[in-house]
Amino acid sequence: MASGKEIRTQISSIKNTQKITSAMEMVAASKMRRAQDRMSASRPYAEKMIDVVRHLTHAHTEYRHPFLVEREIQRVGYIVVSSDRGLCGGLNTNLFKEAVTSMKKWHEQEKEIDVCVIGSKASAFFKRIGGNVVSHSEQLGDEPSIDDLIGSVKVMLDAYNEGKIDRLYVVFNKFINTMTQQPIVGQVLPIGESQMENHSSSEEHVRYHEVSAEEAAGHMKYHWDYLYEPDAEEVIDALLMRYIESLVYQSVVENVACEQGARMVAMKSATDNAGDMIDDLQLVYNKARQAAITQELSEIVAGAAAV
Amino acid sequence: MAMTMKLNIVSAEKEIFSNLAEMVIVPGEMGDLGILPQHSQLLSILKAGEVIITEQGGKQESVYVSGGLLEVQPHVVTILSDTAIRAGELDAHSAEAAKERAEEMLKDQESEINFAKAEAQLAEAIVQLKMIEKMRKKKGGH
Numbered sequence: 001m002a003s004g005k006e007i008r009t010q011i012s013s014i015k016n017t018q019k020i021t022s023a024m025e026m027v028a029a030s031k032m033r034r035a036q037d038r039m040s041a042s043r044p045y046a047e048k049m050i051d052v053v054r055h056l057t058h059a060h061t062e063y064r065h066p067f068l069v070e071r072e073i074q075r076v077g078y079i080v081v082s083s084d085r086g087l088c089g090g091l092n093t094n095l096f097k098e099a100v101t102s103m104k105k106w107h108e109q110e111k112e113i114d115v116c117v118i119g120s121k122a123s124a125f126f127k128r129i130g131g132n133v134v135s136h137s138e139q140l141g142d143e144p145s146i147d148d149l150i151g152s153v154k155v156m157l158d159a160y161n162e163g164k165i166d167r168l169y170v171v172f173n174k175f176i177n178t179m180t181q182q183p184i185v186g187q188v189l190p191i192g193e194s195q196m197e198n199h200s201s202s203e204e205h206v207r208y209h210e211v212s213a214e215e216a217a218g219h220m221k222y223h224w225d226y227l228y229e230p231d232a233e234e235v236i237d238a239l240l241m242r243y244i245e246s247l248v249y250q251s252v253v254e255n256v257a258c259e260q261g262a263r264m265v266a267m268k269s270a271t272d273n274a275g276d277m278i279d280d281l282q283l284v285y286n287k288a289r290q291a292a293i294t295q296e297l298s299e300i301v302a303g304a305a306a307v
Numbered sequence: 308m309a310m311t312m313k314l315n316i317v318s319a320e321k322e323i324f325s326n327l328a329e330m331v332i333v334p335g336e337m338g339d340l341g342i343l344p345q346h347s348q349l350l351s352i353l354k355a356g357e358v359i360i361t362e363q364g365g366k367q368e369s370v371y372v373s374g375g376l377l378e379v380q381p382h383v384v385t386i387l388s389d390t391a392i393r394a395g396e397l398d399a400h401s402a403e404a405a406k407e408r409a410e411e412m413l414k415d416q417e418s419e420i421n422f423a424k425a426e427a428q429l430a431e432a433i434v435q436l437k438m439i440e441k442m443r444k445k446k447g448g449h
Contacts, residue, residue, distance in 0.1 A: 038320070038321075041320065041321040041322060042319055042320055042321070044315070044317045044322050045317040045318060045319045045322075045387060046319070048315070048317060048378070048385050048387060049387065052350070052378055089436070090432070090433065090436040093429060093432040093433060093436065094433075096425075096429055097429045097433065100420075100422065100425045100426065100429060103420060103422075104422055107420065107422060113420060116405075116409075117409075117412075123412055126412075126420075127412060128424070128428065129420055129421050129422075129424050129425040129428065130419055130420050130421045130424075131419075131420040132413075132419075132420075133409045133412055133413055134406065134409055135402070135405035135406050135408070135409045136405060136408040136409040136411075136412050137405055137408070138408075145320065145390065146319045146320060146390050147390065147401075150398055150401050150402075151398070151400075151401030151402045151403070151404050151405035152402075152405040154398055154399070154401070154402035154405075155402050155405050155406055155409075158402065224348055225348070226348045226349055226350040226378075226379075227347060227348065227349040227350070228349075228350050228351070229335060229336070229337055229340075229349065229350070229351040229352070230336060230337055230351075230352065234352065235350045235351065235352055235376070238352050238376060239350070239376055242319075242375075242376065242387065242389070245319070246319045249319050249320075269443060273443070
């Protein structure tokens with residue numbers, strides 16, 4: 001049995017770890033709240049965009065922007081949004097699993113795959129497993145700004161415009177609540193009620209473009225059209241590009257909230273585990289101490305009897 | 308009392324302004340535009356500049372936007388503001404940077420995804436996570 005001193009050192013070292021994990025838990029909790037605020041702050045922009053895009057897809061049938069046209073698929077693009085740091089449980093692992101499952105389907109159909117990675121964990125992952133990474137951003141921090149994403153997203157949008165990729169997905173964690181984060185593979189391009197992948201979370205796919213039924217009913221409503229300045233095509237181009245950027249931005253913000261939520265849960269369980277370990281060790285320590293005292297006493301008694 | 312319209316100025320990162328306004332002057336790409344209530348539907352590209360708002364009651368306010376889009380409905384005006392100055396060259400530059408980072412990363416990497424390896428690694432990680440979960444449950448049980 002370990003001696004008393006050894007156990008004491010062990011207990012104090014676990015206590016130190018526990019302090020760290022509980023501090024991390026609290027930090028994650030407050031960061032998560034801020035991330036959630038950012039999530040809701042970015043919503044009006046995206047919602048407004050969706051409204052206008054929805055209108056445009058109907059009002060402007062003569063000008064078909066490439067983003068709106070379904071093409072035969074030769075190559076697919078994926079934007080994989082991950083966290084920069086670890087210690088957040090299975091968050092990234094589950095996400096990569098979802099991404100790989102979806103990529104594999106395309107691979108089996110002998111389609112090529114281009115990947116845009118956001119976040120250090122995703123870049124490390126694709127570095128290990130290979131993959132044609134065409135653009136890369138990391139260290140976006142807890143408050144990602146859209147400027148940091150524009151470059152990466154533009155690479156994918158350009159590839160789409162040039163016909164290098166024919167479909168674009170974004171893979172990120174959706175924030176359901178503090179305890180639950182769901183990895184999502186969402187189709188970004190082409191925009192429209194395209195055939196969503198038959199997928200475990202297929203209803204989530206539709207999230208961005210939940211138009212079909214509503215649209216069909218509201219079709220007659222669109223008897224007016226906007227005035228465009230300078231002209232329709234330029235406005236639509238500018239709008240659609242920003243729309244896609246805002247979708248990606250939202251995914252990134254949502255992923256940050258998920259990261260903090262997952263970290264909070266992971267650190268809470270680490271703190272609890274440390275507590276359990278301390279209790280167990282304390283018990284062992286007390287037993288050892290008691291045994292030592294008992295032994296000493298019996299030695300004294302035996303010694304006294306011998307005299 | 309003067310007629311008003313709802314004015315929303317939003318950017319991808321936050322809501323900047325949301326209130327009733329009597330008039331708003333925006334820096335359109337082809338020149339400044341003054342929008343009054345019941346303006347016909349309009350979509351326009353904005354350049355960087357000042358948005359001057361006459362709020363309900365005549366109070367003036369101004370907001371700086373670094374470009375964006377303007378959407379006008381008869382009673383609702385929305386400005387989708389950019390958070391950064393957008394210029395073709397600047398965007399191209401940041402795209403170039405993102406590509407370079409990717410190339411840097413790709414240097415010693417296969418361009419084909421090794422699915423077997425990926426799945427093996429993920430499976431391993433997931434098993435580990437499940438084990439941890441299981442151990443926790445067992446711990447909590449006693």
